[in-house]
Amino acid sequence: MPDTARKRGRPTEGERAQRRDDILDAAVRLFLDLGFEAVTLDAIAAAARVTKRTIYSYIGDRTEVFLAAVERLGETALLDLSPEDGLEERASTIVRTLHADDAVGLHRLVIAESRRRPDLAERFYARGPRRYITALAERLPGRDEARAEALFALLLGEAHRRRLLGLQAAPDEVESIAHARAALASLHLATHVRATREPST
Structure with missing residues (x-):
């Protein structure tokens, strides 16, 4: 109706x-x-x-509808996090969100359209990946954007490439947490993760 x-x-x-x-x-x-x-x-x-x-x-218009769908993924994912949630929670949420079917499908579409529509690719990056990187940087000492970008790359990694190619299923919650922890350990951020969870005295 x-x-x-x-x-x-x-x-x-x-x-x-x-x-x-x-x-x-x-x-x-x-x-x-x-x-x-x-x-x-x-x-x-x-x-x-x-x-x-x-x-x-x-x-x-149609482009704004597409970008609004991309933006909504981030809003839905990050809205569920509380201000007290640390880096590991943010990292695992990003893995679970961006490796999910809808996010992977939208990512494929942008790649396919990027040559014809570089403006769409640029706006996709601003409303999607850039927002996740900023969310990670907020939980790093000094809001280190460079390190946040490196972490974001690891949170996608080869697993995300396999998702884009249809070679791997979306991770469940346990797998998302394991992926996030491995990425954090690779950047030697595990100590910081534990520090964010310890109550102040």
């Missing part, structure tokens, strides 16, 4: 958030099934049971 037939009146904040999620859920399914270029706003509107005007109002 299109949104013209939904309840009359201004939607509540919760209803707006749900409708935006519905649009992004529908868009991700279409992008992963059909590829970026084959998906139109008309198709997204039909799948989400809204109008094109609603999509423009809530998010924007």
Whole structure:
């Protein structure tokens, strides 16, 4: 049922958030099934049971819808972390999020489109990987961006390459934690991880 037939009146904040999620859920399914270029706003509107005007109002054009889906992955992952969560929690959350099916599928699409649409690749990096690197740097002494980038690379690593190639299944929670710990140990960050967990006296 299109949104013209939904309840009359201004939607509540919760209803707006749900409708935006519905649009992004529908868009991700279409992008992963059909590829970026084959998906139109008309198709997204039909799948989400809204109008094109609603999509423009809530998010924007097709590119903005794609980038909003990328951004939502990070928001969902990092929102679940508390200010007290340390580096290991952030690292394992990033592994679990970016090795998951939807994230891998969106990453493949950007790689496929990057030659034609370098602007899309640049904005994908800003709204995706760069945000995760910043989140890691916040838990490193001196907010060390260079070390955060090195850690982020290890959190993807060969396992992520195999995911992109369809050669490996997504990791479960235990595997994500093990991957994160191995990456931290490679950069000799395990001591810092333990320090962030120890209560102050």
